[in-house]
Amino acid sequence: MSTLCVKTKIYIDLSKKLIRFIAVLLGWISSVSLSRRFVAPLVELKKRVNAIIAGNLDSNPIYKYPENKIGTIATDIEQLTDLPAVPIRS
Known part of the structure; x- marks a missing residue:
């Protein structure tokens, strides 16, 4: 064999x-960015729901939810707290 x-x-x-290596690096970067895009709103929604459960209805959310399905669901859940309480009839 020649040199x-x-x-x-x-x-x-x-x-x-x-x-x-470049393919793995690009996959890792896209994975991190997508997980932050989808996980961050869910974490904030969990905090907000826990505050609502604890009775802290006065706290205004500072977090701006993204304009996707997760953001829409989170906004709809937060709007539930604006409704007046309906008594449960037995």
Whole structure:
């Protein structure tokens, strides 16, 4: 084998490893950004619901929910607290 073939094989192996590393890095970055986009509103909604359960209806939410399905659901749940209490009839 000539040294040119060995160098070519080394460059090909290194480029494959570099491409794999970049793919894993891009996958990790997208995973982190998507999880923050979907998990952060749910965490804030959990805090708000726990405050409502504890009877703290006066606290105004500071968090701005995103304009997606999770944000819509969170906003709808918070709007439930604006309704007057309806007594349960037995």
